[in-house]
Amino acid sequence: MNFDLTDDQEMMRDMFARFLDEHSSMARVRAAAPTGFDSALWQGLAELGALSIRVPEEAGGLGLGLFDATILMEEAGRTLASGPLAEALVAARLLAQLGGEATADLLGRVLAGDAVASFAFEDVADTPVQWIGGGLVAEAVLARSDNDIILVTVPAEARKAEDNLASTPIAEIDLSAHPRTVLASGAEALATFAAGIEEWKLLIAAGLAGIGREALKLAAAYACERKQFDQYIGQFQAISHPLADILCEIDGGKFLVWKAIRDLADGAPETGGAISIAAWWNANSAAKAVAQSLHTFGGYGLTTEYDIFLYNLRAKAWPLIGGDPQRWLDEAGRRLYAAEAAALPDAGPMPVDFDLGEAAQTIKDEINAFFAANVTPEMRATFHYSWEGYNPELNRKLAAQNLLYLGLPKDVGGRGLSAYEKTAAMDAFEEQGYNNPAANVTQMVSLIIHRFGTDELKQAVLPEIMRGEVICSLGYSEPGSGSDVFAAQCRATQEADGSWRIDGTKMFTSGANLSTYVLMLCRTNPDVAKHKGLTMFIVPLKADGVTVQPVHTFQDERTNITFYDGVRIPDSWRLGEIDGGVRTMSASLELEHGGGFAKYQRKMLQAGEALCRELIHRGKPLIEDGGAQARLARTAANLWASELITYRAQWVMSEKKPNHAYGPMAKMFSSEKFLSDARDLLDLTAPASLSKRKGPAEEINMFYRHAQGSTIYGGTSEVHRSMIAEKGLGLPRTRA
Ligand SMILES: Cc1cc2nc3c(=O)[nH]c(=O)nc-3n(C[C@H](O)[C@H](O)[C@H](O)COP(=O)(O)OP(=O)(O)OC[C@H]3O[C@@H](n4cnc5c(N)ncnc54)[C@H](O)[C@@H]3O)c2cc1C
Structure with missing residues (x-):
């Protein structure tokens, strides 16, 4: 597991951050407003190698990975860089991949910042007139035209400035009206071009994560200085709690970009869906972040004196050049649930890693073997997702195999597993259907006894607890x-x-x-x-x-x-x-705040998918309905984000990294998503979901009821939101 950039990437990020802080200050962003293009900034980015980042070395670029490019994009989003950066990065890479010698001169000028290239989303053969990101400044536009990939040279006079929402350099261009060169033809060329568009989705998603996070930072700073009714407005939960929610969404969005790149690097089957989800999610989360942040400024948010409106507008302008973001969720649904293929870009090196490790697989295997050898069908029939499933015989057997107190240190008598192994073990228990709150609570109590108890108490109670005889x-x-x-x-x-x-x-x-x-x-x-x-x-x-x-x-x-x-x-x-x-x-509450509900969300999604395959809607299995696919994809997105936010909490604890309420974020976010998805899947599969008939309907029905409790026990979502607002956003304390 690793959530860290490499040292080189840290240095690169710092370099871009310093440069952009100076050359994409809000004064510069405002000054560039009429066209949305800051040519001096563009030149500076070229000199730093930013425009070459995704161009292979043999074509004169830096040959860095997609993850490196997202680091740049996040900084560009944070500082609202004035220029079509995502489009230019993709176009430069495509020129190198498809243009060869014929476009070497253009590519050289593009990388030097002397010319701008962009691309068109739609097939020119169907849609000759298109909105082009950076179209106002791009002398060359790559596009698909039926079976060809073409380069359209757009003369300056054909690039008309268009007054637009966020003063970005977009332009509507008739791509059939200008000289074109065919760069390449056939399936491979089309796939390379389509992969470029997939890459753009991830770059834009990373940029939006940067926009959203910075907007939250501005709102939090204002909420700490603005007073109303003799209180800082950050003390009002109506202000702080939505910001806490959105902080989780923004972090989740960034991790979804990372997941898509990780999946690309690993060749995971769900990669295409993961890319669409990253794009859809970040378009939404950034939009929510900028709207709520602007609202935090009250009337001042509307005035052009404050910078927040700039974030508000860019958060829309950047993704919408690619069309309605909702379509990316629909696309994710088709990719995940209707086997729609996606052309995938090359990820390059990816240091971030969500693998729980080999030891995690070993403990999973051990647990599965234990259940196969020891658990009878009669025992299974008593399993329950609550304390009601406690089985004294199984408890003792688990203790005898040292499988009961997995996270408890060895010197206390537990297994002493790492947080990652414990997560894997909990997943294995969940897969076996044995949800064991008794063991989790008893483990916590044992640790407190070990840490704070007298020797007499320890001798009196710990041995029988460790033998699995009492809970x-x-x-x-x-x-x-x-x-x-x-x-x-x-x-x-x-x-x-x-x-x-x-x-x-x-x-x-x-x-x-x-x-x-x-x-x-x-x-x-x-x-x-x-x-x-x-x-x-x-x-x-x-x-x-x-x-x-x-x-x-x-x-x-x-x-x-x-x-x-x-x-x-x-x-x-x-x-x-x-x-x-x-x-x-x-100390004991701290032990409670760290876990998430991803393992339940996964089981629920599996039940939802199974039910959608069983149910018939208008003569066809419900799973073939595009709306159903999109809703399952949204549940998958929430599950993935929950899991990654939870992994981050475990990683910072394991690696002793700074922790900004990451445990409360995991608990609150995953339980809230568990609940909203439970509600949605109950609706989606109704009326079958109303029944407690054995099988997936009963599971959905049970998860719906169970999810309500997850937002309450172990501390309610409101209490967790307050902790996140305080420790994650630096807002003032709201509870006495
Ligand atoms: C199934 C289940 C099992 C449980 N098991 C245990 C257990 O084993 N041991 C144990 O000790 N407890 C247990 N609990 C109790 C659980 O921890 C509490 O229910 C929880 O802390 C909330 O307390 P409350 O129910 O009194 O609600 P209250 O605290 O009265 O809250 C009512 C509402 O007010 C909101 N609220 C309260 N304070 C604030 C605030 N400062 N800001 C904003 N909103 C606020 C809450 O979020 C909630 O929506 C369990 C609860 C459930 C439902």
């Missing part, structure tokens, strides 16, 4: 405090002999009917600020004075309300300092 629950939430977890009122009072007496009620104590211990957050000092008077304990659930009452949810999941009436525990069962519970609790 633990979490007792944080109360009837009066959920999100505001530190407002807990359940009392722990120290007696004269040093022992503790617990009195109170905990709500949503999932698994308490099955567990032996609960990790409890209790109030030990009611006379100080709420964060300062809390202490954590391990409380035996079989002790006198504990009552467990079921609470049933519409997810078919039982949770509990637990009552504690004069329950006595020794002081040695305290975790951490008296009144120091916030520290202990923060």
